[in-house]
Amino acid sequence: MSSKAPHAEVAQRLGRAQQRYTSGRRTLVELLHDAGRPLEIFELAEGPARLPVSSIYRNLVVLEQAGAVTRYPGTGGGHARYELSEELVGHHHHLVCSRCGRIEDDPVPPEVDAGLQSLLGAVAARTGFKVTDHRLELRGLCKQCS
Amino acid sequence: MSSKAPHAEVAQRLGRAQQRYTSGRRTLVELLHDAGRPLEIFELAEGPARLPVSSIYRNLVVLEQAGAVTRYPGTGGGHARYELSEELVGHHHHLVCSRCGRIEDDPVPPEVDAGLQSLLGAVAARTGFKVTDHRLELRGLCKQCS
DNA sequence: TCGGTTATGAGAATCATTGCCAATACCGTT
DNA sequence: AACGGTATTGGCAATGATTCTCATAACCGA
Numbered sequence: 001m002s003s004k005a006p007h008a009e010v011a012q013r014l015g016r017a018q019q020r021y022t023s024g025r026r027t028l029v030e031l032l033h034d035a036g037r038p039l040e041i042f043e044l045a046e047g048p049a050r051l052p053v054s055s056i057y058r059n060l061v062v063l064e065q066a067g068a069v070t071r072y073p074g075t076g077g078g079h080a081r082y083e084l085s086e087e088l089v090g091h092h093h094h095l096v097c098s099r100c101g102r103i104e105d106d107p108v109p110p111e112v113d114a115g116l117q118s119l120l121g122a123v124a125a126r127t128g129f130k131v132t133d134h135r136l137e138l139r140g141l142c143k144q145c146s
Numbered sequence: 147m148s149s150k151a152p153h154a155e156v157a158q159r160l161g162r163a164q165q166r167y168t169s170g171r172r173t174l175v176e177l178l179h180d181a182g183r184p185l186e187i188f189e190l191a192e193g194p195a196r197l198p199v200s201s202i203y204r205n206l207v208v209l210e211q212a213g214a215v216t217r218y219p220g221t222g223g224g225h226a227r228y229e230l231s232e233e234l235v236g237h238h239h240h241l242v243c244s245r246c247g248r249i250e251d252d253p254v255p256p257e258v259d260a261g262l263q264s265l266l267g268a269v270a271a272r273t274g275f276k277v278t279d280h281r282l283e284l285r286g287l288c289k290q291c292s
Numbered sequence: 293t294c295g296g297t298t299a300t301g302a303g304a305a306t307c308a309t310t311g312c313c314a315a316t317a318c319c320g321t322t
Numbered sequence: 323a324a325c326g327g328t329a330t331t332g333g334c335a336a337t338g339a340t341t342c343t344c345a346t347a348a349c350c351g352a
Contacts, residue, residue, distance in 0.1 A: 020318075022330065041308080052332050057309065059330090073219035079308065095275045106273060112265050119258050120284060127252060128289040129241045135285065138269060140278040166349075168299065187339080198301050203340065205299090225339065 005033040006088045010068045017066040024051060025059050029068065029084065037105050038072050038081035038094070075103065075137070094135075097142035106138065151179040152234045156214045163212040170197060171205050175214065175230065183251050184218050184227035184240070221249065221283070240281075243288035252284065 010029050011021040027049045032039060045053050060082050063069040068088065072081045075096055081103065086092065091113060095104045108116075120131045140146075156175050157167040173195045178185060190202050206228050209215040214234065218227045221242050227249065232238065237259060241250045254262075266277045 020329070022318085024331075053308095054310080054333070055331060061310095073221060073224075075219060078219075093269075095269075095273065095277075097275075098278070104273075104275075106269060106275075109268075112268065115261055115265060119261060122255075122258065123239075123241070123252060123284060127241065127250075128292075129243075129250075129252075129284065130287040130292045131241075131284045132244070132286040133284075135283040137281040137283075138266060138275065138277045139280065141276040143274040146274075146276045166298075168348085170300075199339095200302075200341080201300060207341095208299095 005030050006084070009088055010063070010066075013066040013068050014062070017062075019062055019066060022059075024055055025063060027051060028056065028059055028063065032069065032082060032084050033089075038083040038103050040079050040081050042079075044082075075101070094137050095142065096137055096139045097145055098139050099141055099145040102142060104142070151176050152230070155234055156209070156212075159212040159214050160208075163208075165208055165212060168205075170201055171209060173197060174202065174205055174209065178215065178228060178230050179235075184229040184249050186225050186227050188225075190228075221247070240283050241288065242283055242285045243291055244285050245287055245291040248288060250288070 007021070007026065007029065010025075014021050014025070028044065028051070031044055031047055031049060035043075041053065041056060044056050045051055060069060060071070064071055064082075067085055069082050070085045072083065072094075075081075078101065083089075083105075091108050093106045093108055095106050097103075116134065116136070120134060123129060124131050153167070153172065153175065156171075160167050160171070174190065174197070177190055177193055177195060181189075187199065187202060191197060191199050206215060206217070210217055210228075213231055215228050216231045218229065218240075221227075224247065229235075229251075237254050239252045239254055241252050243249075262280065262282070266280060269275060270277050
């Protein structure tokens with residue numbers, strides 16, 4: 001199931017950042033790719049891979065600086081989560097269930113995102129803030145909890 | 147300048163939650179109201195009010211449970227921030243400067259939010275996720291940094 | 293004012309995250 | 323294939339934000 005993990009792109013980005021694509025980093029990328037949702041550190045550490053915690057943190061920083069993963073601060077009282085960057089897996093939003101806390105990815109249809117883009121242009125004109133990126137979090141109840 | 151802080155509404159919500167509106171809690175509400183942007187703990191603690199840290203944390207939890215403040219997890223590597231809840235100060239989005247890290251509020255024009263609402267309805271229909279709320283974070287460069 | 297309950301504040305305890313460092317793996321060269 | 327130099331790893335200690343504890347103080351109704 002991890003066959004289509006974007007290893008080539010990650011390797012390229014790490015190369016640009018003068019970093020190696022080691023086996024630990026490769027494992028992280030596969031775990032994140034297979035999950036298809038932002039994972040917490042313990043989910044990476046307790047999985048079948050059994051990666052040491054300090055290496056996980058260190059490598060996530062490296063991967064983030066290389067532009068391969070994105071960090072999301074904990075949503076509830078929870079802890080930080082990581083995900084493959086949108087440049088690798090495509091633009092998407094997050095569905096956060098306020099009951100069970102689960103976060104799922106929601107791929108964004110082009111017409112929806114186009115609508116958003118025009119909204120963001122209006123913000124720039126109004127406030128002088130140059131918008132380069134956005135994060136949209138939809139909160140509510142997931143299928144199971146509703 | 148803190149004259150229009152929504153003390154009455156906060157008191158009402160605390161009452162419903164069987165909680166008192168003490169002077170420490172009142173001070174927190176005024177600080178948050180005056181700031182008009184999400185504040186970190188140290189900004190509440192080091193201000194002229196000199197509130198003890200443990201009381202700040204405890205009271206923010208109480209105020210959050212009563213629906214008077216909202217917690218935002220730190221955006222960079224940063225720490226948690228708190229703000230008066232949207233029910234008290236109105237719906238708004240956040241402008242996050244990726245250079246200086248500052249977060250500003252951005253009030254949402256009704257027509258923009260109406261556009262968003264229709265997008266969210268589409269998500270519900272497509273995924274079975276019941277959207278009750280959303281958070282939009284616009285990232286980019288603030289006026290000073292650009 | 294009294295009695296009982298709730299909130300406060302100072303410090304200790306907890307826990308995610310980061311730093312440290314000796315051992316290991318990797319890479320280019322011979 | 324072995325060598326030397328550099329980057330990475332992994333276990334554990336240190337850090338720092340957040341939470342807990344508990345004795346004291348404030349509050350509220352009778």
